[in-house]
Amino acid sequence: MKIFKSAKSVQNYILSLKRQGRRIGFVPTMGCLHDGHLSLIKRARKDNDVVVLSIFINPIQFGPNEDYKHYPRSLKMDLMLARNGGVDVVYYPDSREMYTEDHCTYVEVNGISEVLCGEFRPGHFKGVTTVCAKLFNIVQPDIVYLGKKDYQQAIIIKQMVKNLNMPLRIKIVPIVREKDGLAISSRNRNLTKGNRKQALVIFKSLQTVRGLVKDGVKDTGKIKSKVENIISNMPGIKVEYIRVVDLKLLQPVAVIKKPVLLAIVVWIKKVRLIDNIILKP
Amino acid sequence: MKIFKSAKSVQNYILSLKRQGRRIGFVPTMGCLHDGHLSLIKRARKDNDVVVLSIFINPIQFGPNEDYKHYPRSLKMDLMLARNGGVDVVYYPDSREMYTEDHCTYVEVNGISEVLCGEFRPGHFKGVTTVCAKLFNIVQPDIVYLGKKDYQQAIIIKQMVKNLNMPLRIKIVPIVREKDGLAISSRNRNLTKGNRKQALVIFKSLQTVRGLVKDGVKDTGKIKSKVENIISNMPGIKVEYIRVVDLKLLQPVAVIKKPVLLAIVVWIKKVRLIDNIILKP
DSSP: OOEEEHHHHHHHHHEEEEEETOOEEEEEEOOOHHHHHHHHHHHHHOOSSSEEEOOOOOOGGGGTTTTTTTTTHHHHHHHHHHHHTTSEEEEOOHHHHOOOTTOOEEEEEEETTSHHHHHTTTTTHHHHHHHHHHHHHHHHOOEEEEEEEGGGHHHHHHHHHHHHHOEEEEEEEEEOOOOTTOOOGGGGGGSSSSHHHHHHHHHHHHHHHHHEEEEETOHHHHHHHHHHHHHHSTTTTTEEEEEETTTTTTBBOOSSSOEEEEEEEEEEETEEEEEEEEEEE | OOOEEOOOHHHHHHHHHTTTOOOOEEEEEEEEOHHHHHHHHHEEOOOOOOOEEEEOOOOGOTTTTTSTSSSOHHHHHHHHHHHHHHEEEEEOOOOHSOOOTTTOOEETTTTTTTHHHHHHHHTTTHHHHHHHHHHHHOOOEEEEEEEGGGHHHHHHHHHHHTTTOOSSSEEEEEEBBBOOOOOSOGGGGSOOOOHHHTHHHHHHHHHHHHHHHTTTTTTTTHHHHHHHHHHSSSTTTTEEEEEEETTTTTOOSBBBBSSSEEEEEEETTTTEEEEEEOOOO
């Protein structure tokens, strides 16, 4: 497994592989690898000749009062997991090289970046699309693997790739959950044992409304109330938002006629957890 | 010479050439080719295995009251000139394919896009950087050739390429002038014979101040006044701006200590003409 810190050197290395006709699969991460990432790596390993993993906690996607400083870091463990997972190339950039003093270029996807998480984290997705444009130019992937837990992020990046004619495909890979149903996230490590148990209520609420929809409920007002009730029964959890939206433009849906996304964000103390489910009528 | 209209087809064609190790030179244009473009093509021909020319009048870089509709067009002649100049591939996209109904992604270079022409054409450079990001992703060039007449545009694009880690180089090629000194521009075709003569005063003013600087004048206030006086002696020409700025950040310079850019924009009736000169102390 090769490890690169400089953009130019990893770019040149991969460009030389591409000239040899190798297909490049890319898994961009913020490190602190977990089973969710490993499922992306596994998928990339299956589809490609070369698997590239980036580990970069992107400062410009964090707001001034967000958890950039406390975002969990575990490089040594990450490298071990990457090696065991069959990663060929790790790109581990320095943030001063990624954002030089004269950095002033940003990529923005309007509309879908401003709803849901974008409403509560202004500028967040602009930071995400900018770093992804950079990483895709550096790594030159044929296929990029993104997790469905960050559904909004995945479709924003997909839109950017389409609109800017980037020569690559985005594959969105299903959410990986713990045995008890909690969606796996690096931020789960910042939960205490007690909070970890409380967090289960998120998945429980999603399962409950999936049942409701199966039973014929189509009114999204009812569905959101149900989720809200279940969550509010658990002390110490604060809901940021619960939304039912269409799968493409992420606009609110009142009555479920085709598959929709139920997206939820909650806070447990200082930890922000997101989850979602596709509801099919 | 191959001619493509679809982004996917030209992208696939060029990607296959790149896999064969060919070096791609790219000249992006809005068509209506003239000797300025031909000098870019000539340079690209010299440096590369394959020369790609794009012809696309980019709607999103024109403001609502600008000359998008009246921008000169001459496809037949362009194709002839391209063929004679040794172009291998012409990419001539349809604007509905370039900007599909769901287009919502933009690339912006802050700061240097808002000064000089950016002040008078708000949003113009955002349109330029967005279309260039698209074209560069489609054409996958190793080297892109841009004219120095659009100095600001060239350095904005260079900044975008650097900040977004695009795997290509920008070459900025000197201004080509008519024998009488007028900087060659597609918009010159929209001048009447009489206006064409009036336009000569632009180059005359630049030559005069080049002389002044050679003679030791360093005060840019004096230099701008001189240019303004010369231009205002010619009836029918309206100055949009005359600025002396540094070469990198395009910020105003009061005293010339190192090479600076004198940039000028004038209007002759409904035709906007730009020109510039580097002044060395």
